[in-house]
Amino acid sequence: MSADQARLLLTDGVAGVPSETVEELGNVAGRWPVLLNLVNGTLRRRIERGQSAQEAAEQVMRTLLADGPGAFDPARPADRSRAVAATVEASLTLLPSADQSRCMDLAVFPEDVDIPQDVLRLLWPGVRVDVLCEELAGLGLVADYRLDVPGPRLVMHDVIRAYLRTRQGPDVRAEAHQRLTAASTALLAHHDGAPRPWWTMPADSNYLWRYLPYHLAAANQHEELATLVCDLRWVEAKTRRLGSVVGVVADLQLSDTPTARALQRALQYAAHLLGPIDPPEALGATLAAQLHDVPGLEVELHRYRQTLSRPRLEPTWPLPDQPDPTRPHPPGHKGAVTSCAFSPNGALLATTSNDHTARMWHIADGAELAVLIGHTDWVTGCSFSPDGALLATASQDQTARLWRVADGSQRAVLTGHTDAVTSCAFSPDGTLLATTADDRTARLWQVADRAERAERALLTGHSTWVENSAFSPYGTLLATTGRDQTIRLWHVATGRCYCAVRLASDLTGLCWHPVAGLLRATGGAGVYMLAYVP
Incomplete structure (x- = not known):
């Protein structure tokens, strides 16, 4: 986040903090949006309770410097955890004790799932739930309090939810x-x-x-x-x-x-x-x-x-299409395999198939680790995140999906394409996912955390199906290929088409050389090797 963006977020609803103090507070918070939002909520509440803006800012600064990291780096998980702990605790102290306990209850909800207000009413009987939700949002303890369709709900940030779980023991959560x-x-x-x-x-x-x-x-x-x-x-x-x-x-x-x-x-x-x-x-x-x-x-x-209505039809013989129970079906896809990818550490292999599933396999012994069920049409491509924690899949059902490698559970469904999704690829830092589709577009998705998981850029320019994409080694450029016989380079930060070249055949495969700035594409005519000239 830029210095100007950090200043705007810190001072939203807060007046009277000297500009140099705002700048220093933003630097101490590492200009990290989650932490800045928490700091803003704490500032506003302290000012509402009678502190001057300057005093409130200095108090938050002391909290961060005393309990958080001395030199905050938002890229380091340990620094994130310490900074969030310090700032969440400062925000919690502004709530009555009973409401602090209710905030802790939010740790019991699944990751990446909005929490409906009517469910909170069940958990917190006799409480003005709408008022408490406003309070939690105002303090930055939740990412958002939404009132639009499908109804009032809290949106939790993954990092804050993880911290609340560390504060609540398993018995309290149960x-x-x-x-x-x-x-x-x-x-x-x-x-x-x-x-x-x-x-x-x-x-x-x-x-x-x-x-x-x-x-x-x-x-x-x-x-x-x-x-x-x-x-x-x-x-x-x-x-x-x-x-x-x-x-x-x-x-x-x-x-x-x-x-x-x-x-x-x-x-x-x-x-x-x-x-x-x-x-x-x-x-x-x-x-x-x-x-x-x-x-x-x-x-x-x-x-x-005994509970079914009549009339109805029932089989009297075993169904001929059922598997023989005496011969268990071996693990594996039930249709053609469409793509595969190794995990970054080489321990796992992911495969996709027209049987609507993706699967993960242990390389060492060939054992099937997980079957990923959720797509409703052919699964066409897959890609591991650079840290190996996520697997992305693309499908003809017009979605891409994110899966947790640790347990095979679905983390997110990315919707927006209007035709079959043909490929997916993570950026080198793992914060972005690129998808291509038969709707003639490529798209960039912010996938680093829950609050920001949304479409970041729509890349238009291909005149027919887009088949594949690849990030440059440093993640500043994205290359795409399509059935329109072109390769296009896009500037990732702006989503602008940087340059393009047309070749003699439809293009399907694409990859960058890890160092030399070379781009390789495959198509009906063979292999093309191109050099990127800045």
Whole structure:
């Protein structure tokens, strides 16, 4: 962030701080947007409580210098953690004790997920939640308090959420998860006895439909979690609600029971059949048919069939398209493999396929590490981030997705392209992702952290499909190739087309030499080697 941008953020709603003090405060904060926002919130609250602007600024400065790093470098994780800890603590002290505890509760929500106000009302009964949300946003303890569609919600910054988790021990977090799940039972049509009929939740309880199993697992309510995710009434209701069985498969991964594992395998095999259908009641019959004669699911299926409406069709023989249960299907893609990429340390291989999945493999023994489910069409490309923490995938479903390598979970869905996404590539510093697509564009996405994960630049100029992209070794230029037989160089900072050249064939492959400033492109006519002349 520039000095002028840092000054504007620090002084938003704050008057009377000498310009030299503002400049010094910005330098001490490393001009890091997250920290500057926290400092601004603390300044405004101290001034509201009667301190002069100068005194408030000096107090925050002393806090940063005493508890934070002496020379703050936002690129160093240790410095970030210490600076955030110092400034968050300064902001928390401006809240009443009860509200400090409620702020800590925000650590229980999943990463990269906005927190709806109606869910906070369940967690904080009897509290003016809208007022507290305004307070937290004003202090910079949350990234934003949004009031637009889909409704009032808090947006958490990853770094602040991580700090709050360090302040809350696992037992305290588990207790907060338990409070939320207990309060959520009030939404059910009837909630006495067991199992609780979570599938009767209101249709507009979007957050709970997606994340209730996550909270049950984190609350150590493992028995109720296993009962819920293996109840086919929940499977049907959530599949209908979300339009896909992918979320149900993710739920089942939270419960390590034989029934959950058997159901997960069966649903993954039948995923292409379980979605929107006309008439809607046919989803139940389809689900029951796909689970017919699946070993380990007999009790669950019998119980579920008693709840299905009539008339309906049921199989009387084993379905001929089902896998032989005595011969487990070996791991691997179920269709053509479209791309692959090694992790930076060479320990993993990522592959993509027209079976709508990406997969990660251990190089040492060839074992399948994770199956990444979420895309709804062919997955066309993949790329590891430079630090190996993320995998990006591109798909014909018009999205790119980010996945956490550590556990295979989905971190973000990048939407904006209007046709198939053909490739993806990280910048050398890992802060940007470039995507190309059949919509004749390339796009740059800010992917470094949650608050800034958004489209940064739209690159237009190709006259037909854009096939591939590659960042220059220092990340200042992006090269793209397309079916229009051109290579274009773009200035990353401005998104402007720097230069272009037309060759004799469609171009599909592209890479830079790591040092020499050479660019290699491949196409129907062969390999082209070009030198970049600044």
